[in-house]
Amino acid sequence: MKGVVSTALLTFVTYIIFTGSITPYDLVTGAVVAIVIGLLVGKFLVENDAKALNPLRWFWSVVYFVWYFLVAEVKAHLDVIGRIITGNFEPGIVKVPLKVKSEYARTLVANSITNTPGTVVVDVDENYLYVNWINVTTENPEEAKKEICEGFEKFAERIFE
Amino acid sequence: MSILLTLGAILILTGGICDLFGAIGLLKFPNFYVRLHAATVGTIGGAAVPLFGVTLLALGTDIPNKEAIAGASLITGMIILLVAPAGATALAYAAHKARIIEWKPKTDQLKEARK
Amino acid sequence: MISLLWSVTIVSLIVTLIISVYGIAAKPNLVKKLIALTIFGDTANVLVVLLGYRVIYPVKPPILPVWKESALQSFLNTAVDPLPQALVLTAVVIGMAVNILIAFAIIQIYRIYGTLDVREAGRFLPNLLRRGE
Amino acid sequence: MKRLIGLIIILTITLGVAYYVSQNLTPQKSLHPLGKFYLKNSYFGDYSAKSPEAVTSIVWDYRGLDTLFETAVFFIAIIGSLTLFRLSKEQSEEAKQGEPKRELPEPVCAVTKIIVAMILAVSASIALHGQLTPGGGFQGGSALAVAPLLIIAAYSKYALEKNGLDKTRAIIIRSIGLLGIALTALTPLLVKGYFMQNQPIFPGKALGAPLGGSLVYYNLFEYLAVGAGFTAVFLLLSIPEEKFRKFLGVKQ
Structure with missing residues (x-):
């Protein structure tokens, strides 16, 4: 049941x-x-x-939704629209380490990354996300993580872990 | 009342602008992987945001059955928010696995990992 | 102006009908014939729905908004004709059933005879049938 | 360029004919008398279906026999498709052999699970409010069929069959739906009504919303029948091509 x-x-x-x-x-x-x-x-x-019905998790997901739409999406959209106008991009696929373990938390992080224009998750394995990034500034996984999914993972931990 | 209406109208306008830039990007970008980013501008900014705008706009007017219109567009927007990234990931995964797209990336760490 | 737009809509639908009939008759590929057939059916349905439309402002769907006797008169003044819509609903389902059947037949023809071209199929099908296969 | 010339010729002919026709054509502004009758009587009046949605009341009440035969045509078309793709018992057992596997990345599969639940809810809402809002049995059933299609795409058809939804079960659910339609049509005969009669045999209003009498039952059963019929078709279409070629004995 x-x-x-x-x-x-x-x-x-x-x-x-x-x-x-x-x-x-x-x-x-x-x-x-x-x-x-x-x-x-x-x-x-x-x-x-018990985890799914915890109101604290629902509260955090609402906070996350608002933050995501007002900050992350707007930033990414403006960035990609700027690149469309100027034609200045350097695509590549980088590796991003992932701490969270549960399925839904990883899905939330991956979907948040894909939903912000400029980054698309190509594949997922045990410890890494492989992200297709429109403008590769660094090839070091840790630094790439800082630029791509700084905020997402913290919220994913609070909501699903 | 009119605050909701204005906000909804602004969101729908934003959606139109995002659609325009997404279409320009789809034409201008050179290969599949870069075009995918322009397509994301079209789906999130150009489809989900205007649907949320329709929700606010319907709540701000006094037409009959306005809750039904608002609810249907809200649920459709949420489903697009969930499905669009899954679709984009599946497309990118399939394209990368089939290796049919020629491009010169700065770095391709997935290819190195899959060797 | 409005009557020009109205007639453009009707005439372009009729032109689409003619083009799709041409597609059904002239294209040798079975899948293209099926696509032309679906275009034909959908265009016919739109024409029928158009029969029940009213060129007035505001025009509303045939759903009673408030369940009161007093709302009936304004409803009658603005709502479109529901009968063509209901008939089209029936026609859509039947058209889709026929399309499913044709699509399955095309898939099976391709699997067995290895071709979708009616000219090629017409060349060797009579021989196959004569031999009783 | 050669294709463009044909396009331009067609466009000019269309616009010219449209301009010529528009000079003595008045767009229609009034209702046909029959449409007026349906609009007036679908909720109020003596010949009432007690449904605010005029289209559904025509489809399942005033012209119910048309719709009954339309459902029969749909049923026969699906049976015909199944007959075209028929397999012997051993072959259909062999078609079920295979492991459900996740070929797509993890996020796609996780999203599929959530979306399936949401789509089931949305399709049920479309079907059960057919007498109040646009929608109805057929539309709801089509939306319902999206859920198994998504599972087939993300997990393969073997996942559906392992969890109990195979072709036979789908046909059984479909037959239950059709049986329900038939029983609802026959019920008025028990109380000295006539075939497919709606009011006043079925309750017109319950739980604070107009039910439209028998419309809600017809919609519910049509929803089950159409959804399960599409599921059977999708399950047949998703048998791998190599297996089917082997069954038919065709080498290519």
């Missing part, structure tokens, strides 16, 4: 927001759909229910 409650909660919230109204009909059908989907796919999604 692991993972059923948290998956059902995710599904229920998605259902209600997508529907956009909270008449009893929506609540009842949403609950039924959420329980069915939770029973069907819950065991693949979540390993640990």
